[in-house]
Amino acid sequence: MNQAVQIGLRLSVCGGMRRKCLGPWLAALGAIGAASESASAQTAFTLPAPPFELPMVPSVSGNWTVMVGVGGEYKPDFEGASRSMFSPVPIFSIRRAGSAEQFRGPRDSASIALVDFGDLRAGPAGKFVSSRKANDYSELNGLGDVKTAFELGGFVEYYPVDWFRTRVELREGVVGHHGTVADFSGDFIVPVIQRLTFSVGPRFTWESTQATSPYFGIDAMQAMASGLPVFNAKGGAHSYGAGAQVSYRINRQWEVHSYVEYERLLADAANSPLVTLRGSPNQTTVGVGASYSFDFRIR
Amino acid sequence: MSHSIAFASFATVVVLAVSVSGCANFATGETKLQAVKTVGIVSAVGDQMSFATAGLTGLNNSTQSFQIGSWGLDDLIVQQATTALNGRFQVQPVSYNRSAFAAIKDSPVAAVNLVRGDPFKKLVQTEVSPQGLDAYIVITKAKSNFGGGGRKVEGIGFITYGTLLSSHNQIHALYEIRVFDGKTFEVIEKRAAAPLENSGTMNLTGPSQLVDETFAPNIGDLSRNEKLHGAITDLIVHSLPSTLSDMHLAAVR
DSSP: OGGGOEEEEEOOOOGGGHHHHHHHHHHHHHHHHHHTTTOTTSEEEEEOOOSOOOTTSOOOOEEEEEEEEEEEEEEESSTTBSOEEEEEEEEEEEEETTSOOOOOOTTOOEEOOSEEOSSEEEEEEEEEEOOBOGGGOGGGTTSOOBOOEEEEEEEEEEEEETTEEEEEEEEEEEESOOOEEEEEEEEEEEESSSSEEEEEEEEEEEEOHHHHHHHHOBOHHHHHHHSOOOBOOOOEEEEEEEEEEEEEEOSSSEEEEEEEEEEEEOHHHHHSHHHHHHBOSEEEEEEEEEEEEEEEEEO | OHHHHHHHHHHHHHHHHHHHHHHHHOOOHHHHHTTOOEEEEEEEOOSEEEEEEEESOTTOOOEEEEEOGGGOHHHHHHHHHHHHHBTTBEEEOOEEOHHHHHTOOOOSBHHHHHHHOOTHHHHHHHHEESOOOSEEEEEEEOEEEOTTSSOEEESEEEEEEEOSSOEEEEEEEOEEEEEEETTTOOEEEEEEOOOOTTOTTOSOSSSEEEEOGGGOOOGGGGGGOHHHHHHHHHHHHHHHHHHHHHTTSSOOO
16 A cells, blocks of 8 residues: 555745745744754654544554755746736645655656555646636736636556556536536656756646636726726637756755746737737746655654 | 745644644554553565666666576575564564565556555464564565656665766665554555665665775676675664664664
């Protein structure tokens, strides 16, 4: 059962408070690093046993590996924007100790592999999409807010060889929009030396009309308020692009990484007046981060 | 921000409640072990050795397995564990069907593992004699991902890992230890052997060691490769006492 539980996220969860959130993360990271500098394979702390166990639910007792970290992303202000800004990104993952960290792409949603053949993995996946506030950016004046969305679905990834991963995520909006999103990616994973890994690969996203229109459609009211023409955004091919990532493992605990993701919006996402008149179809995200791993135990 | 504070307060209350009730009402594995006097040891780790290529492998992803039963690693494990446990427990020899224990595999589907429970429980009840000891310590192969990709390795093995600029060889002895209650056959403790202190940044989650080309096995004559045999033995001898100690089974290292 060791392989079953692995959750990882890289989320921008602080919204408008982004800059203020970075301090506590750095402080926490530093504290953990200082407390268990020589942790190695030892557990950093032990928690008591849970008071009850549910039938059919795996026991949480045992050793766990937690990875915490902080990163930063320089990315478009909103999808379709021509300007970018830097925002902090918390890094967190937890897995059973004894299950090594697996390759993760920057665009991967949080996921759990409930089926794990080694080269073929599958399970549920979820993605948090932060709200888009019209007041935050002048380009959005008159368009109104787009609510926070949460998409739930599943993923399948397959390694035909050790150095190439293909991954598909299919998600449905359950909060916010109620559309469907499919992300396709491939990654060539090249270990340059033992500690240094470089990966690069293509990306493609398909979105349904319900997932596209809240962000790129402009109705009559919005047109009057914003000065943009009415636009009925339909779903379909949403974007293509490429991504690259480099990670360096300093030691068992510390890892640093950097990545760049380029997306070219397609079809109605690219043709929306919001993009053609006030934004850009070229979307580039650059990120850096550092993470620290430690073990803890639940009795 | 008020939502964050409310959530943090709620989380703190939940953690405290779980901690307090966990301390007050429920016996931990450590406390259950205090009642154990007699134990039997089962080992089914070392009957096979795998040879894998990983990393930049071209299109060769092959893993081969070869018999190494003649090395007597399971007997060594039982002997080492007996030495470590004697004093605290009365270790009694047990007979068991080693191949039945070695044949057990986790299902790749997590739900199947949940439904069937611990696969070794029934074997301890039916394949080990004598019954009636206070506890049974079962040492079996553990599994680890390797190289960040989809590759998994288990038990005793030799990996050749290729990178763009170099390649290296690595041996591993991955095993996990379960302690079964001799009356209820529930798992009291379970732990996989951790990486050794000197294993650096190697991406394996159990005892392993980098080795040079001179350890590379001649497959056709594996049983006579004493250098490889010795290195694998060292991994087990160095990791077993500390793993038993971490499980509160043996004296502090």
